[in-house]
Every structure is written in C-alpha cells, then in structure tokens.
Amino acid sequence: MRKLLSSAGHEVIDAGDGIEGVRLACAIKPDLVLVDLNIPGLNGFEVTLRLRGEASLGRVPIVAITAEGDRDTSLAVGCTGFIQKPIEARTFANLIARYLRGAREMPSSADLEEKMLREQSQRIVGHLELKIAELSSANARLRELSLARTEFYRNISHELATPMTPIVGYLKLLVDEDLGPVTKGQHKALVAMDGCVKRLRAVLDNLLDVTGLETGRLRFALREYDFLDTTRRAIASVADRFAERNQTLVEELPRGPLPGYGDPDRLQRAMVHVLENAAKFTPEHGTVGVRVTRTASAYELCVADSGGGIAVGDFDRIFEPFIQVDGSVTREQGGVGVGLAIVRRTCRGLGGDVRIESPSSQVIEGVPLSGAAFTIRVAIRAPMELDG
Ligand SMILES: Nc1ncnc2c1ncn2[C@@H]1O[C@H](COP(=O)(O)OP(=O)(O)O)[C@@H](O)[C@H]1O
Numbered sequence: 043m044r045k046l047l048s049s050a051g052h053e054v055i056d057a058g059d060g061i062e063g064v065r066l067a068c069a070i071k072p073d074l075v076l077v078d079l080n081i082p083g084l085n086g087f088e089v090t091l092r093l094r095g096e097a098s099l100g101r102v103p104i105v106a107i108t109a110e111g112d113r114d115t116s117l118a119v120g121c122t123g124f125i126q127k128p129i130e131a132r133t134f135a136n137l138i139a140r141y142l143r144g145a146r147e148m149p150s151s152a153d154l155e156e157k158m159l160r161e162q163s164q165r166i167v168g169h170l171e172l173k174i175a176e177l178s179s180a181n182a183r184l185r186e187l188s189l190a191r192t193e194f195y196r197n198i199s200h201e202l203a204t205p206m207t208p209i210v211g212y213l214k215l216l217v218d219e220d221l222g223p224v225t226k227g228q229h230k231a232l233v234a235m236d237g238c239v240k241r242l243r244a245v246l247d248n249l250l251d252v253t254g255l256e257t258g259r260l261r262f263a264l265r266e267y268d269f270l271d272t273t274r275r276a277i278a279s280v281a282d283r284f285a286e287r288n289q290t291l292v293e294e295l296p297r298g299p300l301p302g303y304g305d306p307d308r309l310q311r312a313m314v315h316v317l318e319n320a321a322k323f324t325p326e327h328g329t330v331g332v333r334v335t336r337t338a339s340a341y342e343l344c345v346a347d348s349g350g351g352i353a354v355g356d357f358d359r360i361f362e363p364f365i366q367v368d369g370s371v372t373r374e375q376g377g378v379g380v381g382l383a384i385v386r387r388t389c390r391g392l393g394g395d396v397r398i399e400s401p402s403s404q405v406i407e408g409v410p411l412s413g414a415a416f417t418i419r420v421a422i423r424a425p426m427e428l429d430g
Pocket residue numbers: 315319320323324347349350351352360365366367368372376377378379380381382383413414
C-alpha cells in the first residue's frame with residue numbers, strides 16, 4: 043500500500059498500532075486516514091470512533107481496509123468508505139484518489155446503522171472490561187513486587203549491619219593494642235582497614251536510610267545542637283573530595299552559635315549528600331560555594347556549584363530514590379541515586395524542605411556560581427515527630 047501510494051505522489055506515514063495511529067493523526071492532521079481493522083491495541087473501529095470525536099480532524103476521510111462483512115459496521119462508526127481485502131494494485135491508488143476528492147459510501151439503512159453501532163458499543167465495552175481486568179492484575183503484581191523489594195532492603199541492610207559491629211569492635215581493640223602490641227606495619231594495615239570499614243558503614247547507613255524511606259519509618263533522634271557546628275563538620279568530611287578534584291570551596295558562614303533542636307546526625311548526612319553531589323557533578327578546577335543563613339524560624343544551608351546544572355524537567359525526578367540524570371557521570375564518580383531522596387525526607391522530617399535552583403543565580407564570596415544550587419532548610423526547632 044505504501045509503495046502504491048508513494049508512487050501515486052502521496053506522502054505515507056505509518057503507525058505501528060491503533061494508539062500510535064490516533065496520536066499521529068491528531069499531530070499530523072493528514073489528508074486521509076487508512077485504517078486496517080485488525081490491529082493491536084485499539085482496533086480499526088475503535089480508532090475510527092476516536093478520530094471522529096476529534097474536532098480538529100474535521101471530516102478527514104477515514105478509509106477502512108476490511109475483510110468481507112465489515113462494511114456496515116465500518117460506515118456506522120464513521121468511516122468514509124472501505125476497501126475490500128485483498129488490495130488490488132491496479133485500482134488502489136484510484137480508489138484513494140476518489141475518497142480524497144470527497145466520495146463517501148452510504149450506509150444501507152438507518153436501522154442497520156443503528157444496530158451495528160449498538161453491537162460495536164457492546165464489543166468495545168467487552169474489550170474495555172478485559173483490559174481493565176488485565177491492568178488491575180498487573181497493578182496488583184507490581185504492588186506485590188514493590189513490597190518484596192522493600193522487604194529485601196530491610197533484610198539485606200540488617201544482614202550486612204549485623205557482622206559490621208564486631209568488625210568495628212575488634213578493629214578498635216587491635217588499634218588500641220588491647221590484644222597485644224602491634225608493629226608499625228600492622229598498625230598501618232589496621233588504619234587502612236578502618237578506612238574501608240568507614241566507607242562500608244556509610245554505604246550501609248544509606249541503605250538503612252533508603253529502607254526507612256521506603257517503609258516510611260525514618261526515626262529522628264531529636265536533641266539540642268548547633269547548626270553551624272554541624273555544617274562545619276559536614277564540610278570537613280568532604281574536604282578531601284574537593285581537594286582530589288582540585289576544586290575551590292568558598293564559604294559565607296555567619297558568626298555562631300546557631301543553636302537549634304533537631305537531629306544533627308541525620309542533618310549532617312543530608313548536608314554531606316548535597317556537598318558530595320556538588321563535588322561529583324562539578325568538573326575539576328570548578329568552584330563550590332556554601333552559605334548559611336538564618337530566617338525567623340529556620341536555618342538554611344545553600345550549596346551552589348559552577349558545574350553543568352540540572353534541566354528544569356529533571357527537578358522532581360532527581361529526588362526519587364535511584365533516579366540519576368546521567369548514569370555515566372555517576373558511574374565514574376560512584377553513587378546509587380539515593381542521596382537526594384534521603385535529603386528531602388530528612389529536611390521534611392526536620393520541619394523544612396530542600397529546594398533547587400538551576401541555573402543558579404547565587405554569588406558566594408563574590409564568585410558567581412551558575413550551576414546547580416541546593417538549599418537545605420530545617421526548622422530551628424524541629425517539630426515533635428508524629429509518625430516517622
Ligand atoms: N550539583 C549537581 N549538579 C548536577 N546534577 C546533580 C547535582 N546534584 C545532583 N544531581 C543529579 O541528581 C541525581 C541524583 O542525585 P543523588 O540522589 O545524590 O544520587 P547520586 O549522587 O548517587 O547520583 C544525580 O545522579 C545527578 O544527575
């Protein structure tokens with residue numbers, strides 16, 4: 043058909059199935075629609091009915107390619123005409139030309155048309171019923187899988203966390219020489235192991251946090267703390283990261299103290315996630331700026347960078363667990379895409395939120411930072427937890 047029509051001078055656009063056909067027809071507004079009745083998804087009758095409800099398509103001719111016996115239903119649902127299969131190469135292009143000039147087939151009788159339309163409606167409802175049943179069982183299956191996944195996180199985090207505790211304990215005993223003197227070489231090895239254990243611990247903490255996110259059980263341990271101290275500790279713990287990448291860190295910190303009531307451990311981890319992201323997603327030799335401010339009821343930490351920033355369309359997605367905009371950069375720099383999900387959950391749990399600006403208009407210590415800017419906000423006094 044494509045060949046015959048092309049050689050007659052028409053431009054032909056194919057759709058793979060009924061749904062795509064509807065989408066393409068609405069977008070392209072063709073001069074004529076040819077619809078095969080027996081197609082996947084929406085069948086030809088359904089496509090025709092749907093297109094006839096589309097005002098913008100007006101009375102564009104719709105021609106059904108039919109087998110014997112579908113004539114009356116085709117016309118009843120709004121087809122202009124029909125072409126019987128098998129297609130005859132000799133006359134096909136002429137038939138199409140007739141329909142393009144405005145030819146239409148007439149239904150045999152109004153009564154018959156009404157009967158056909160009613161039968162067709164019944165078939166559509168049957169079809170719909172089947173689809174809804176399929177969808178709801180697919181949905182139930184997805185829910186089950188999602189529950190299993192959450193369960194898996196919980197189990198795996200505990201399985202991993204349990205043996206960590208004695209490892210940390212024995213390492214400490216060895217380093218402190220409580221189990222006997224160690225040589226210089228052994229001490230060096232123990233310190234290296236301790237570094238690795240700390241990294242494992244951080245991965246595990248993330249996993250436990252994600253489990254908390256998934257199950258809605260993120261516990262906060264609220265106490266008096268200092269926001270500025272927490273910020274400084276977070277910055278200190280990622281200083282190596284900035285140095286490794288030859289990045290400059292600029293700071294605008296107020297004079298403390300900034301006393302508050304919240305969960306400084308969780309808050310510090312959230313700050314570290316945002317700072318690590320800035321280091322990760324800013325090229326080498328770039329700049330990262332941090333600014334701490336205080337509003338009437340909240341403390342804020344803004345982290346802005348000179349990197350490539352984030353497209354507006356990705357603002358919401360990146361806060362979902364496991365979503366990364368560009369897997370390849372992250373593979374290079376590490377990370378599994380849970381940082382920002384934890385950050386948001388933490389901030390909200392502490393009576394605040396996190397916001398994003400990109401391209402950023404932040405200027406910190408006189409340095410314009412036009413990449414991404416993330417601002418962590420927490421209430422000075424975190425609200426008592428109702429339900430973690
Ligand atoms: N400062 C930033 N600049 C550019 N993109 C960022 C920045 N921070 C986060 N992103 C994007 O958000 C995604 C999610 O971040 P996150 O949840 O911390 O996961 P991860 O760091 O493990 O990739 C990142 O993969 C990245 O695409």
